[in-house]
Amino acid sequence: MPEYKAPLRDMQFVMQELLDCETHYQNLGYEDATPDMVSAIMAEAGKFTEEVIAPINQSGDEQGCKWEDGVVTTPDGFKEAYQQYVEGGWPTLSQPVEHGGQGLPHSINTAIGEFLSAANHSFAMYPGLSHGALATLEAHGSDEQKAMFMPKLVDGTWTGTMCLTEPHCGTDLGMLRTKAELNDDGSYSLTGTKIFISAGEHDLSDNIVHIVIARVPGSPEGTKGISLFVVPKFNVTADGEVADRNGVNCGSIEHKMGIHANATCVINFDGAKGYLIGEVNRGLNCMFTFMNAARLGVANEGVAAADAAFQGSLAYAQDRLQMRSLTGAKNPNGPADPIIVHPDVRRMLLTQKSIAEGGRALNGYLAQLVDIVEAEKDPAKRAEAESKLALLTPIAKAFLTELGLECTSHGVQVFGGHGFIKEWGMEQLMRDTKISCLYEGTTGIQALDLLARKILGSKGEMIKPFAAEVTQFCTENVTDEQMSEFVKPMITIAPNWQKMTQEIGMKAMQNPDEIGAASVDYLMYSGYLTLAYFWAKMAKVAFTQLAEGTEDKAFYEAKIKTARFYFARILPRAQGHAACIENGAASMMAHDEEEFLF
CATH class of the missing domain: 1.20.120 (Four Helix Bundle (Hemerythrin (Met), subunit A))
Known part of the structure; x- marks a missing residue:
């Protein structure tokens, strides 16, 4: 398995030299986000991903998640690693101070997200989806909902999910059947089945908070009749403490091509108690807050995959001896030259390198646009940032994941026959990455959204x-x-x-x-x-x-x-x-x- 090293020097180049994060943060009022602090955070994040998260990547793939009577157990080491992630304060970095966060810019969290995903795609998805749930509650939730759910989502004690797809409707969310009926106390009872719910059930956190779309009886057909709800696995008291079990259960987990260490669940809602987010029939508008955050996160997965593939390919190409260079021996004292001397191997390595580094720059730029949308006081500047984000989000999500997958294919190819063998890790990387082309709308869906x-x-x-x-x-x-x-x-x-x-x-x-x-x-x-x-x-x-x-x-x-x-x-x-x-x-x-x- 290739040894992952966080690309600290290149991340510093992108954030501090290319995008001038110092000026960017000062203009937005992030006084504490100095270059020295950013570098220190990146160094610690790199150390954590290299020493704690990367070592359980291959073993997690081999073991996978286990489902028994509705209970999901993650692979060995995942629960302990997640606990260290929480104890290190990593979930709180870019979250609001009023809910227990550190109040740092979103763009810092984006950089760390790349490290996590490159080191261990399956692990990164458990906390990664919580950010979308938090963004949705922060933007559209009531004060009571924020008090109930946000503090423990912020500190990582609880995790979040997004529940959209159903067995019969796929991307066409207007066909959903999950219903939400109003209770006497103002809450709702949700009944229905959702599929492909990443991190929908697991043993890492004390509670799982589902953000769910459903239809209130009497609502219009199609997407105009979609409402959005927050539905916890365990019911929550008004002061945010876990109460009794809610009517939310995991019916099964999927047997997948990749990301075996992340539980992709069938979630059944059987009269589950939930709370309306925003207004009835305005759920899809609210849901786009989660979806857009998730799309940017998936774009990051594409860059992470390209970089991980490049790191593994480069180390192998420098070490593997095969044939002589066409221009004469480059390793005259050995039986053959390292394969990095061959033009076609360099073509693949440089494709990986140019996509990883170029994609890192694009994602860093997009993350700074999110910073502006969240913290800029000038409405005109916010509007311009929102316009650029709207244009570039589908491009980044689809383009970077398609090329990320291409880079993992090159990784297998650089290794030759060894790339097809599990122990080298390159075939896992390719399997894990394909899902990124499908998440949050396939490449075709992103393309239609754009054009x-x-x-x-x-x-x-x-x-x-x-x-x-x-x-x-x-x-x-x-x-x-x-x-x-x-x-x-x-x-x-x-x-x-x-x-x-x-x-x-x-x-x-x-x-x-x-x-x-x-x-x-x-x-x-x-x-x-x-x-x-x-x-x-x-x-x-x-x-x-x-x-x-x-x-x-x-x-x-x-x-x-x-x-x-x-x-x-x-x-x-x-x-x-x-x-x-x-x-x-x-x-x-x-x-x-x-x-x-x-």
């Missing part, structure tokens, strides 16, 4: 704030000779983004299927362009540091070389997606159903 609902739905307005930022960067650096190799391709590609959007909109007026046919290619095109922007920005920082005579010369030179690889070997993929979009829906929709058989 149909956000871009075309806003008549192109939503693209403008981020496009203006990219254009400004290009304008400021177009005369910089060092930056021309990065700026010129973007000047060519960026205008095509808006032109392509207009052309899809025109085609869709004649045939709505053009939107569905173009959407995934459109999202991937957008993703490659977005990552190019962040690689160009990273190259700019590296050139500046080298010009100032940095002592860390090798780090910055490697950053520039990786940027060149991205622009030379990864960004050209965007043109293939553009060609697919231009070719339209005709070839996709030409077959009659029976013709698929031939």
Whole structure:
């Protein structure tokens, strides 16, 4: 199993040099979030993930979770590791002070989330879902609900889940059947079954708080009749203490492709007592708070997978001896050269490296936008941040998970036959990562959200704030000779983004299927362009540091070389997606159903 090392130096580069977190935090009033404090937190988080969380990753996969009569037992070491996680105060970092949190910025927690997910995807999901539950209660819950549930969710004594999907409805939540009937005391009784509930039952925490969508009798059909409820595993007193068992039970756990150490549950609600969050029939609006937080978390999983795959692949490629270099022996005293000398191995390693580091920059940027939405006093600045988040969230979620999965495939390939063997850990990484392409809406769903609902739905307005930022960067650096190799391709590609959007909109007026046919290619095109922007920005920082005579010369030179690889070997993929979009829906929709058989 590859040994995980938290990428502390690169995280410092992204947070402090690329994104200037010091100025960012001071502008938002986070006085305690100094560079020294951020570095100290990252160092401790790195140590914790390396020494406590990573060592139980492979054993957790082998043992998996066990279900017996509604009780789920996590693999050996998970309960102890979670206890250390809670005792270390990690759940409280970015939570409100009034509910027992430390009040630090969301972006610090995002960085730590990457470490956790890369070290042990299954473990990271147990506390990870609690953040979405907390965000939902904080944004939409009543004062009484916050007092009942938030303190123990904040300190990690309790964990949270999101209960959306049902056996018959999948992504089409308007088909849900779970019902919520009003009780005399103002609470509701929920009855129904939810499936695919990650961390829905386990032995890590004293209580599990489910955020559940259901339909109140008499509500409209479809998504307009969805309401949102908070439903605890154990009932809770007004002062937040555990009482008797609620009508919530785990009917079974799924036998899955990966993340075996995280319990994916069938949860049955049998007259379970719950509390309405927000207004009746406004549940989906409230639920998007949880879903958007979860989508950003899943984007982080994609980057984590790419980095973990890169770390394992690099160590193996430096050690494994196979054949001689085409340009002559590089290890003349050995029987063969290490495989890192071979161009195709380097292609895979640099793909992993460029996606992991570029994705880390994108996720760091998105996390700072969340900071602005949460803490900025200026409404105009908040609105701009919200607009950029709305645009980039589906891109980051789908693009980074698809490429994260690709990077894990490269990991298996670098190891050759050994990559297909369990003991090396690369096949587990690939199995664990595939789910990230499905969580919180598949790649196709994210693509439709981006193109149909956000871009075309806003008549192109939503693209403008981020496009203006990219254009400004290009304008400021177009005369910089060092930056021309990065700026010129973007000047060519960026205008095509808006032109392509207009052309899809025109085609869709004649045939709505053009939107569905173009959407995934459109999202991937957008993703490659977005990552190019962040690689160009990273190259700019590296050139500046080298010009100032940095002592860390090798780090910055490697950053520039990786940027060149991205622009030379990864960004050209965007043109293939553009060609697919231009070719339209005709070839996709030409077959009659029976013709698929031939």
